[in-house]
Amino acid sequence: MNRLSKALPSPLTTTPLATQPLYLSATDAVTLVRRLGLKHCIEGMAQHIRADFLRWPDFDKSARVAHHSQVGVIELMPISDDTAYSFKYVNGHPQNTAIGLPTVMAFGVLADVATGLPTLVSELTLTTALRTAATSALAAQNLARPNSRVMALIGNGAQSEFQALAFQHLQGINTLRLFDIDPLATTKLVANLSHSGLKLQVCASTAEAVQGADIVTTVTADKACATIVTADMLEPGMHINAVGGDCPGKTELAADVLEMSKVFVEFTPQTRIEGDIQQMPADFAVTELWEVLRGTRPGRDSDTQITVFDSVGFALEDFAALRFMHSAALKLGLGERLALIPQMVDPKNLFGTLLTSSRCTAASAQLSE
Amino acid sequence: MNRLSKALPSPLTTTPLATQPLYLSATDAVTLVRRLGLKHCIEGMAQHIRADFLRWPDFDKSARVAHHSQVGVIELMPISDDTAYSFKYVNGHPQNTAIGLPTVMAFGVLADVATGLPTLVSELTLTTALRTAATSALAAQNLARPNSRVMALIGNGAQSEFQALAFQHLQGINTLRLFDIDPLATTKLVANLSHSGLKLQVCASTAEAVQGADIVTTVTADKACATIVTADMLEPGMHINAVGGDCPGKTELAADVLEMSKVFVEFTPQTRIEGDIQQMPADFAVTELWEVLRGTRPGRDSDTQITVFDSVGFALEDFAALRFMHSAALKLGLGERLALIPQMVDPKNLFGTLLTSSRCTAASAQLSE
Numbered sequence: 001m002n003r004l005s006k007a008l009p010s011p012l013t014t015t016p017l018a019t020q021p022l023y024l025s026a027t028d029a030v031t032l033v034r035r036l037g038l039k040h041c042i043e044g045m046a047q048h049i050r051a052d053f054l055r056w057p058d059f060d061k062s063a064r065v066a067h068h069s070q071v072g073v074i075e076l077m078p079i080s081d082d083t084a085y086s087f088k089y090v091n092g093h094p095q096n097t098a099i100g101l102p103t104v105m106a107f108g109v110l111a112d113v114a115t116g117l118p119t120l121v122s123e124l125t126l127t128t129a130l131r132t133a134a135t136s137a138l139a140a141q142n143l144a145r146p147n148s149r150v151m152a153l154i155g156n157g158a159q160s161e162f163q164a165l166a167f168q169h170l171q172g173i174n175t176l177r178l179f180d181i182d183p184l185a186t187t188k189l190v191a192n193l194s195h196s197g198l199k200l201q202v203c204a205s206t207a208e209a210v211q212g213a214d215i216v217t218t219v220t221a222d223k224a225c226a227t228i229v230t231a232d233m234l235e236p237g238m239h240i241n242a243v244g245g246d247c248p249g250k251t252e253l254a255a256d257v258l259e260m261s262k263v264f265v266e267f268t269p270q271t272r273i274e275g276d277i278q279q280m281p282a283d284f285a286v287t288e289l290w291e292v293l294r295g296t297r298p299g300r301d302s303d304t305q306i307t308v309f310d311s312v313g314f315a316l317e318d319f320a321a322l323r324f325m326h327s328a329a330l331k332l333g334l335g336e337r338l339a340l341i342p343q344m345v346d347p348k349n350l351f352g353t354l355l356t357s358s359r360c361t362a363a364s365a366q367l368s369e
Numbered sequence: 370m371n372r373l374s375k376a377l378p379s380p381l382t383t384t385p386l387a388t389q390p391l392y393l394s395a396t397d398a399v400t401l402v403r404r405l406g407l408k409h410c411i412e413g414m415a416q417h418i419r420a421d422f423l424r425w426p427d428f429d430k431s432a433r434v435a436h437h438s439q440v441g442v443i444e445l446m447p448i449s450d451d452t453a454y455s456f457k458y459v460n461g462h463p464q465n466t467a468i469g470l471p472t473v474m475a476f477g478v479l480a481d482v483a484t485g486l487p488t489l490v491s492e493l494t495l496t497t498a499l500r501t502a503a504t505s506a507l508a509a510q511n512l513a514r515p516n517s518r519v520m521a522l523i524g525n526g527a528q529s530e531f532q533a534l535a536f537q538h539l540q541g542i543n544t545l546r547l548f549d550i551d552p553l554a555t556t557k558l559v560a561n562l563s564h565s566g567l568k569l570q571v572c573a574s575t576a577e578a579v580q581g582a583d584i585v586t587t588v589t590a591d592k593a594c595a596t597i598v599t600a601d602m603l604e605p606g607m608h609i610n611a612v613g614g615d616c617p618g619k620t621e622l623a624a625d626v627l628e629m630s631k632v633f634v635e636f637t638p639q640t641r642i643e644g645d646i647q648q649m650p651a652d653f654a655v656t657e658l659w660e661v662l663r664g665t666r667p668g669r670d671s672d673t674q675i676t677v678f679d680s681v682g683f684a685l686e687d688f689a690a691l692r693f694m695h696s697a698a699l700k701l702g703l704g705e706r707l708a709l710i711p712q713m714v715d716p717k718n719l720f721g722t723l724l725t726s727s728r729c730t731a732a733s734a735q736l737s738e
Contacts, residue, residue, distance in 0.1 A: 019470070025708040030722050038723065060436050067429050067449045069482050074454050076445050080436045085443050087458070089478065091485020101388070101484055102716045107709050109458065113438050115470055116460020121490075125711050129719055161720035185717055192720045339394040340476050342494050347471045348554055350498055351530035351561045353399050354407065 020337040021109070024122040024325060028334045032325065033126065035332060042166045044328070046134040048320035056290040058082065059316060063270040066247070071095055073247055079315035085111040086319040088124055092247060094221050102158060103221050104128065110322045120326045121338055124318065129159050131321035132313060133166035135266075136241045139309040140171050140215060142292050143264060143299050144239035148214035149174050154206050154228055155220035155244055156180035156189040163217050163243070164189070168198055171215070175199040179209040207233050218252045220244040227254040234260060236304035243311050245276040253308065255279045261306040264289050264299070266314035275310040286310070389706040390478070393491040393694060397703045401694065402495065404701060411535045413697070415503040417689035425659040427451065428685060432639040435616070440464055442616055448684035454480040455688040457493055461616060463590050471527060472590050473497065479691045489695045490707055493687065498528050500690035501682060502535035504635075505610045508678040509540050509584060511661050512633060512668050513608035517583030518543050523575050523597055524589035524613055525549035525558040532586050532612070533558070537567055540584070544568040548578040576602050587621045589613040596623040603629060605673035612680050614645040622677065624648045630675040633658050633668070635683035644679040655679070 024032075033041050052059075064077040072093030079086055090106035097103055106124035111117060140148070151173045153160055157180070167173040176198050180186045190200050203209035210216050210233040218228050221244060229240065231254060240261065245251040253276045265271040265286045277284055289309070291297035300307050329335045342353050393401075402410050421428075433446040441462030448455055459475035466472055475493035480486060509517070520542045522529055526549070536542040545567050549555045559569050572578035579585050579602040587597050590613060598609065600623060609630065614620040622645045634640040634655045646653055658678070660666040669676050698704045711722050 023707070026711040026722075027708050030711075033723055062434060065431060065434055065445070065447055067447060067454055067482075069449075069451070071483060072485055074447075074449070074480060074482070074485050076434070076447055076456060078434055078436060078443075078445055080438075080443070082438070085436055087445060089456070089480075089487070091480070093483075093485045096484055097716045099484070100714075100716055101486060102711065102713065102719065105485055105487075105710050107487070111443060111458075111460070113436075113443070114440060114462075115465055115468070116441055116443050116462045116474055117470060118458070118474075118476070123709055123711070126719060126722065157717050158719040188715070188718055188721075192718070192724070338392070339396050340492055341474050342395040342399075342471065342492070344471065345469075346557070347466045347469055348526050349557055349561070350471065350495060350527040352557075353395075353495065354402055355561070 019117065019341070019343070021118040021121045021340055022326065022329060022335045023338040024120065024329050024335040026123040026125060028329065029123050029126045029325065032328055032332060032334055033130070036328060038165060039169045041130055042134050042137070042169060045131050045321050045324050046138045046170060048324045049131065049135055049317050050138055050293060052316050052320045053290040053293050061267060061315070063267070063273065064315065077315040077318060079319050080113055083113050084319070084323070085113050086315070086322050088128070088315065088318040090124065090128065104158070108318055108322050110326055118340065120322060121340070122322060122325055127321050127325055128313070128318070129162040131317045132159060132243060132311070133162035135317050136163055136217065136243060136309065136311060137166035137170035139264065139289055139311070140167065140239055140241060143307045143309060144171065144215050145237050145300070145303055148172070148239065150177065150213050151175070151215040151217055152177045152179070152209040152213035154179050154209060154216065154218045156185040157219065157221055159219045159243070160189050161192050163219055164193055164198060165196065167215065167217070168196065173198070173215065175201065177201045177203050177209040177213055179203045179206050213238065215239045215241060217241040218244050220252055226252055228252040229257055230254045231256040231260060234306055236306070238306050240306065240308045241311065242276050242308060245310070247274050248278060251276045251279060258284070258308060261308040262287070262301065263308045263310055264292065265310050266312065266316070270314065271310055271312050274312040276308070277310055388486065388710070388712070390487040390490045390709055391695065391698060391704045392707040393489065393698050393704040395492040395494060397698065398492050398495045398694065401697055401701060401703055402499070405697060407534060408538045410499055411503050411506070411538060414500050414690050414693050415507045415539060417693045418500065418504055418686050419507055419662060421685050421689045422659040422662050430636060430684070432636070432642065433684065446684040446687060448688050449482055452482050453688070453692070454482050455684070455691050457497070457684065457687040459493070459497065473527070477687055477691050479695055487709065489691060490709070491691060491694055493690070496690050496694055497682070497687070498531040500686045501528060501612060501680070502531035504686050505532055505586065505612060505678065505680060506535040506539035508633065508658055508680070509536065509608055509610060512676045512678060513540065513584050514606050514669070514672055517541070517608065519546065519582050520544070520584040520586055521546045521548070521578040521582035523548050523578060523585065523587045525554040526588065526590055528588045528612070529558050530561050532588055533562060533567060534565065536584065536586070537565065542567070542584065544570065546570045546572050546578040546582055548572045548575050582607065584608045584610060586610040587613050589621055595621055597621040598626055599623045600625040600629060603675055605675070607675050609675070609677045610680065611645050611677060614679070616643050617647060620645045620648060627653070627677060630677040631656070631670065632677045632679055633661065634679050635681065639683065640679055640681050643681040646679055
């Protein structure tokens, strides 16, 4: 055994923890958002998302990989550019709230393309709510009429407050018209946003909430082909931010709403499967948001046109959000290192991690017995 | 604020940590293997893998999702049955060892299909080496001649010792004939296994090592179409366990070796892309291992037939390995809980996690400003 110790490097841990991924817990994410302020976080994420959408061709994109069951779905959403890779794990289980769990839970990983080393393992439940709201507001900045001030918010669940505040801060919305089939959800939203400065109008139906709105945001959670918004509710110039229709069999807009509108999407191959346009023919015309942001294709064509952002959530947004959170966490000194990767002096000697220098002979004998 | 506190449940954390995933670090995995013994772990994993292969039709299977770069690959490997879901993150970067990092690093997750809740976040670098070796030995138990005692081991890198010990314990191999283009790798293997009871014969070439072997195991790491084993080396009745040819552009066997042999694979659609049979026509005949294990298709047809297990590593093996590690860690009290999922009394009130009961008004004002 002494011969081995001299002949070969010790397999014991000496590599610095900086080569291990940073771990950002749900608690750390809350601390991060509290310390930076929600407005700063949403603005920062929107900037990151915009910057990454502008370099759209740089990314190796794929539709998410979904595993469906009777009660929900579990998905992986990977993406990479030449230097960084990310994926998100996310579920959707509408019945979860009945047993005290969130409908949507998520976490994600950043990794280094040059080595494959994971650099960040982070909660993404709170972060997804922030990035979804930031993406919605970013799209509306480029698609809604600039003077939009009144937003209908249909579905007042877990994501609704984030949508409200993103539109307040990035788009200038000052009035919310609220509806949810569960009045307690609206009560919760009103309580949470009572100090926001937003004017909150509780409505008795979707039709009432939509009336007079410049922007209509739908964030409902039922896993069903629902028609939350129908053609008779539409008014000229409206922008519809359809967030809740985001997997096969889950839609929010009636087909004629889509027919009457100019429809914008994130990543066409994914949205045709998951978005509200899953109801439409495969050649139904859509415009990808990144082209509007880059100025290569027009957004809204007139003040009276109805625009729809058929948002399903794309991996690029998580990539941007993870990079924002990673950078912010490092600046604030939040999070801790996970010993997720074996640390070896000789990386070809994985087996050596099972042997300790002091007990090497005994362990080797025991391990091999 | 008092009104809110009374009207709505507090958003503060009270949910028990048992609903958070168990985290098993690389250090914990080493402790687990040391405490149970490597033989016990490999046998336990082989049993789990066999049991899951036997219920093959129960699984929702897909080929892995790979992101390739100039220097390596990053992959996600998801799978699920009706109750459990798993995925593995794994890279392959042959140049990593030059900067002190392993070529292959991995971690994985188990989740509950009914709720989407992750139940385990675990290292999978060490665990993958164990499960790959267990799968190889399981295949050989069913494909090699039963009286096989001598194994050539070509490639003496990070996975080689695990292969050696799995074949010793599960297949009855007592002699290893070793070759690696890097003599230091062989020196390391000989040192690591000097107390194993295996007879170790260092050879000067692949051809020399293969001579007289009952089983030939190839675990080389070059990302290239190599021909480690050529037809002239083959002897009647050999079983070839080809482990290192596992991604597009990475093979180990000459095409005529495959033509002379009966070839067995894990999951055909994946192996046609990643395995040694990527060199062959799309209709090249293969047999899936699960059918041999279930007895629905024959394995080896005669004592003189040459058999090849063209192994690329399938998500089902990680699923089984993660379940073995999870169960063992819970029994041994290893690992800790990660606060990866926000804990909320009211799961519809994600925004409430940003507000503390004592500072709710101030925080709400600050967050919304």
